[in-house]
Amino acid sequence: MNTPVPDPPAADPSPSQSDATGEQGLEETYVPGEADTGTEGLARMADADPESESGPAAASSKAKASARKSKASELGDFKLLKKLGEGGMGEVYLARQQGLDRNVALKVLSKQLGKKEAFVERFFREARAMARLDHPNVLKVYAVETDKGRHYVAIELVDGQSMQDWIDQLGHLSVPDSVLVTILCAEALRHAHEAELVHRDIKPDNVLVTKRGQVKVADFGLAKAADEDVSMTQSGTGMGTPLYMAPEQARDAKTVDLRADIYALGCSLYHFLTGELPFQGNTALELVMAKEKGIFTSARKLNNQIPDRLDLLVDRMIAKDPNHRYSDCSELLNDLNSLGLAGETLSFIEGAEPAASGSASSTRATPATSPTRTNKPASSLPAVSLPLPSSAEDAAAQRATAADDDKWFVQHTNAKGRTAVSQMSTSRVRQAIEGKLLDLKARAKQKQSDSFMPLAQFAEFEPLIKKRIAQSRSGGSSGLKNIYQKLDKQHQRQKKWRALNFLFRSAMGWVWLTVFLAIVVAVSLGAWSVWGDTLGPKLQELFNWK
Template structure:
């Protein structure tokens, strides 16, 4: 039996969906709530603006339609939406306040968010500025991260389910398709996909029952794609065609549509939308780190007096451990130039005594390490967008000389001097080296010419000595 309505809830003022005209047959009362106007409708029923009494703030009430409440599976999904939403208490998730039933008609009382959903917001304003889109999606990611920690998978993240308040706060709503890891309600038939094809992860098409948090991360990346480009991903095609393109990573990159989008945001979106779930961020927090390039872990914050220094440990070409210190920019430059050897062997820390992590685990450098699929589009990505993997750092365009033979270290990095004390064997805090270009590998065509000339010279010498 649904719980009895509690004392009048303190609901935040707001609007659930796009405005809809008033309905003459509008029911005036649902339990203790007075319905004022219909503000939207969907597959499950209609949403109304309502009040508990004249003194209480307005709330949103979702009422199941007659055609859906006779379906036992849909009825249980409606109940599940309340149960899941009531477990979540996060500023970026729409709150569920109450659940009841009047004469066999179930209703769900929710926080009312005054504003528009993200789809309407983009339609009205056009594609959003990159930083604004990242801000909104990052807020949703925080709420979704809380849901995932509670074992909830949303399975229908899309612009229409993200409400933007008049204060500019983003809130995720509509948990009607939520999956609870700890329960088995069997509300999804095996082999059936649930969600919205344009924003669904490809594996969710086959079996929504197996959807996990990385499906939500895919949808979040696709939502950001739509916000920064103003275009629906995989739009204008059938669900089957969309699935085929998704599994092949076949879509225009964000930067191919909007060249002003930063390389980092383009990379972060493509990583989140990778067809292989293992290539996506493991958590929503990691996705936000990918977007911002900054760690969210307080335990890995920089010292107050040295906020831009990084301490690195890596193996040179002879297997000898090398320790250097440098700024974030210097480390990134050295990685791009392939001057730190195999990037999979490089570890970094914010302090001399701090915990050292592999670069893949650090958002400040992850975009240079993790390779994501390059979507198959006619438009080639600019050369400067190349993403460096551990293999490309080793085999790419870098000096073949041993690091021990390089007279100066990678630009901006400071090595341990030979006369250092035992205390300083790991790090050099004293030397400040001038800028150096280091050794650069010769272009391949120059190497071929030199090799050819050497062969010709050897042949001539052989003929002269005969």
């Protein structure tokens, strides 16, 4: 779900309907659900002042309606002001955090997804991971909570627009602006990767720019929670995320690493520089096949202002094979900064300020080695509150998200088919389960003195194991994976056809050779029968036959 960037908040709209009408729509409007359109309800949100009523009765009715409106228009400490947009995960609202007196963007998980326990657990886990990120180029997360049965996350509100909006307006960016934005995004990604968080949805829509020219990368973690619903079964090139997605992520989004983010950032840089996408297709299948071939038009051919070194850097970022890309963002930043092409500010932002300290301005002297990771004290982290456990299942779900750094001894079958024991953190075990690197028979324990037990016996891993079992019973996945499966079947059919064609041609070759030899023998015998009496003595004389 993309993070919309609103226009400056306008005054509350005037009422257009009576109190009675407003009262009927409050629950639908201010506790967002499937029927919420975000337009009609905004008018009902204004304070009602009907001219048709007066006196004590009207005042009493107005007070009751106001109380109901105030209660329904709030989620926890956040007062909903305006609907900004919606996506596959739910709705986004402009809200006021009353305790700290500041505006925020409030992402509310849809009711349908809110009913899926595993998804809600992951929603909270990824939001908590986002809250640990503290960087000037990363959108801040203020809280993740549950109220009135709705799950939501409060994030920093940006007074600007996305890079996709700027590309739509400008066509493409200048080289200095393109490199500067990419450096700032790479700084944000490096910080996230050091926290063991892969974005997996880098694209211009998720790169926001404030009115002061500061760049913010949005939707860390939440994009990761939504990847199961990404599909490329539709036609057309307006498919969003898949246009920037690495080929290996399209095959299996669960097992990608930080190089998938570098690929997506490279596609975004290509788009900034040229106004075009490196890989295109009229259908999803054409797009997938283009990425699998890894062939694209050089950015320099589309924009001759691009230096050769920058062109080669883009080529390396979007290499088909992850091993041919940059290994991490530190290596990428070293090359970007060594070009000396980045501007001090964004030229398309009037009155833009230089990059914030700790972002692009400090990376121009980035050492070759990756910076030492430091752990911030808990008091410096944004406040995050989890819903109170209302049942044993809720308590187990919260315990499952509580200790990502706990160590486990995991007994599993390795790639050689042998039983092995590996020491992993909780987050690593979860990743291995999701990525199907651990089989369903794997066992674990926390202390060496303990006995190994099935992973499903631990609250930390039970939801993922159940999900794996359900997937294995249902027969697998859909969307992008289906496309790759179709391509693989098509490739196998082509291989079989080529093999049969080769055998047919070989057999026909032998047949024609046999026919040719038979003709030669027949002609020779015929000639001998006709001229044998004449040729015989001459051949005997020629070869001294007796």
